Amino acid sequence: MSLELVCPAGTPAALRAAVEAGAHAVYCGFRDETNARNFPGLNFSPAELAEGIRFAHARGVRVLVAVNTFATAGAMEPWRRALAAAEDAGADAVILADLAVLDHAARHHPGLRLHLSVQAAAATPEAIGFYADAFGVKRVVLPRVLTVEEIAALNRAVTVETEVFVFGGLCPMAEGRCALSSYATGRSPNLSGVCSPPEHVVYEDDAGGRTARLGGFAIERTAPDEPAGYPTLCKGRFVAEGRTTHLFEDPVSLNAAGLVGRLAAAGVTALKIEGRQRGKGYVAEVVRTFRAVVDAVEAGRDPVAAERLLAGLVEGGRQTAGAYRKTWR
Amino acid sequence: MTAVPAVRLTLGPVLFNWSAERLAAFYRDVAAAGVFDRVHVGEVVCGKRAPFTDAIWPEVIAGLEAAGIEVVLSTLALPSTPRERASVAATAGDDRLIEIDDVTALPARAGRPFVAGPLLNVYNEGAAAFLAARGAVTLCLPVELPLAAAGAIAAACPGVEVELFAFGRLPLALSGRCYHARLAGLAKDSCRFVCERDPDGLAVDTLEGRPFLAANGVQTLSHGVHAFLPTAAEAEAAGIRRLRLSPHTVDMAAVGRLYRAVLDGTTERAEALGALSAMALPGDLVDGYVRGARGCAPVAAA
Secondary structure, eight states: OOOEEEEEOSSHHHHHHHHHHTOSEEEEEBSSTTSSOOOTTOSBOHHHHHHHHHHHHHTTOEEEEEEOSOOBTTBOHHHHHHHHHHHHHTOSEEEEOOHHHHHHHHHHOTTSOEEEOGGGOOOSHHHHHHHHHHHOOOEEEOOTTOOHHHHHHHHHHOSSEEEEEEEEOOOOBOTTSOOHHHHHHSOOHHHHSOSSOGGGEEEEEETTEEEEEETTEEEEEEOTTSOOOOOOGGGSOEEETTEEEOOSOOSOEEEOGGGHHHHHHTTOOEEEEOOTTSOHHHHHHHHHHHHHHHHHHHTTOOOTTHHHHTGGGSGGGOEEOGGGSGGGO | OOOOOOOEEEEOOOOSOOOHHHHHHHHHHHHHHOOOSEEEESOOSOGGGHHHHGGGHHHHHHHHHHTTOEEEEEOOSSOOSHHHHHHHHHHHTOSSEEEEOSGGGHHHHTTSOEEEOTTSOOOSHHHHHHHHTTTEEEEEOOTTOOHHHHHHHHHHOTTSEEEEEEEEEEEEEEBSSOHHHHHTTOOGGGOTTGGGGOTTOEEEEOTTSOEEEEEETTEEEEEEEEEOOOOHHHHHHTTEEEEEEOOOSSOHHHHHHHHHHHHHTSSOHHHHHHHHHTSOOSSOEEOGGGGTSOTTSBOOOO
C-alpha cells in the first residue's frame, strides 16, 4: 500500500464506521482542550480510546491520536497526561503541534511515533527538517495553502512522510497561526481547540432570510431558500471598498478527489479526510467513496466520478480543489 | 534597595506596503526621535514586496545604529518560494539580532541570538525554554495570550526577556492567498501591488457596516487598534520587560512618548488613552487580549 487513507473519528461510533468503511487509519482525540476539535459531544475518554484501538487493530487499521493544541502556560499537565494516555492505549502515532508538547513527547515517550499536526504550519523543507531533527517527527501534515506542484517540490526536499487534506473543511489561513476566532469570541483553535465556537453563534430570522452572528458580528446573511453552511468566520461575507463579498473564502468544502493521482505522484504518503465533528453516516459514506478512489488510483484505473459522488456531502453543496490549484490564490 | 530595570520600548517591523521613500523618511524620524531603544526592520508579510525596498535597508540600518538604536532584522512570516527561503537564510546569517516569525529560520540561526516574533507560536514556558536553549533572547508572545500567560512564561524562563504587543492593529492571521488581490479581481501572482493603497490596512466591515477586521495582502489584522498601556510596575509585575509598538502612519514617536510617559508614571493611563484616541488612528482602541477577554473588547477605562 503506498497511499494511506486517514479518516476522522470524532466519536467511538464514527471510529467503528470509518474502520468498517475501509479506512487505512483513523485519527481522534481526547475529550478536552488538548485536541483541536474540542466540541461538545465529541471525542474520547482514555478508556474509549483503548477500546477503539483494540477494535481498529483487530481489523488492521491504525489509530493516530491528535494532541494538537498549544499547551496552556503554567498548566501543561493535561497535555502530558494525553501523551501518556495515548501511549498506554496503544496509539500508532500522536499528532502534535506545540514545541513544548513535541519536546516532552520526544524526551519522555521515545516509543511513540510523532506526526506533526497541520496546526504547526510547517510548509518549507527547513521547517520540516527542523521538526524531524529536533524531535524525530516521522510525518508532517501539510498546511492547506500549498499547490500540488509545491507539494511535489517539498517531497523531493524532505526525508519524512507527508500527509495532505483531500476532503472536508477548507481553512484559507495558515493553520495554527490564526487568531480571528479569539479576536471575535475569546476562544480560538490554538488556545481552546475551537474555531468559530458554537456557543458564540446566534441566528436571527426575519422575512428577508437568516443572519448568522459570531460574537455579535453579522458574518453571513442568507435568503430563505439559500443553502447555508456553518458560520465559520473566514467563510463569512464582509464589506470592503464598498463591496460585499466572501473576502477570505467562499462557503465551500475541499474536495481533492480528482487530484488523488497527482498527489500520489507528488510523493504524498497519506490522504486526510477532515470531519471529526461529523456523524457516522457521513463518515462511512465519505470513507467508502475515497477508499474506492484510492484503490482505483493504486490499480491504475480511472478514479470514477468521485467529485460527483461526494457532491451531496459538501458544505452548502459547493466544493473546490482549494489551494492545490494555483488559481485559488 | 535594588535598581528597578526599565521596561523598554521596541518598534516592530512595518507590516504594510509602504514605498521605499516613505520607509526611509519614517526611519529617519525614528532615529531622530530617540524614543525606541530597539527597532525592527525588514519585510515580514509578503516576499513580493521586498524587491522594492531591499535597496534602502543598509542606509536605514546605518542611520538607526548611528543614533544608538539596536536594529533587529525581521524575517518573513510565511516564506514559501525558493527566493523567499534564501532571503530568510541570508538574514539568519547576519551578525545582528534577527526576529524569527517562522520555524523555517530556526535551523539556519543555529543557536545564535534571536527574537521569537509574535507569529511564532510560543504559548507556554515549555516552548519558551526550548527556544531559549536555541538562542531566543526576547520572546514577543502571540497576541492572543493574556497577561497571566506572559507572567507564567516569564517566571519559568528568567533568562529571556518577555515582550508584549502593546500598540497597533493586531496581526491575526496569514494566508497563502492575497486578499487585496482577491478583492481587486487579481491573482496573487499578478497582484499589481494593490496593497500599497492602504498604508494602515484595508478596512473590512461586517454586513451591517460595523468595523471588524483589516486586510493587508496575505495578512488579516484587527480593525481595532490594540493599546496596552501599563506602568513600569504593572508591566514588571506581569514579567514583561518590553512593549512592542507596531508602526502605523500616525506619528509613532508621539505614540512612543505617550507609552514612555505612562511607564515612567509621568502621565496617567486615562490621559494617555485620551491622547491616543485623538490621533488619526485607523480604528478604535481595543485591549481585550491582555485581560483574557476577546481581542476586540474596547479598551478598558483606567
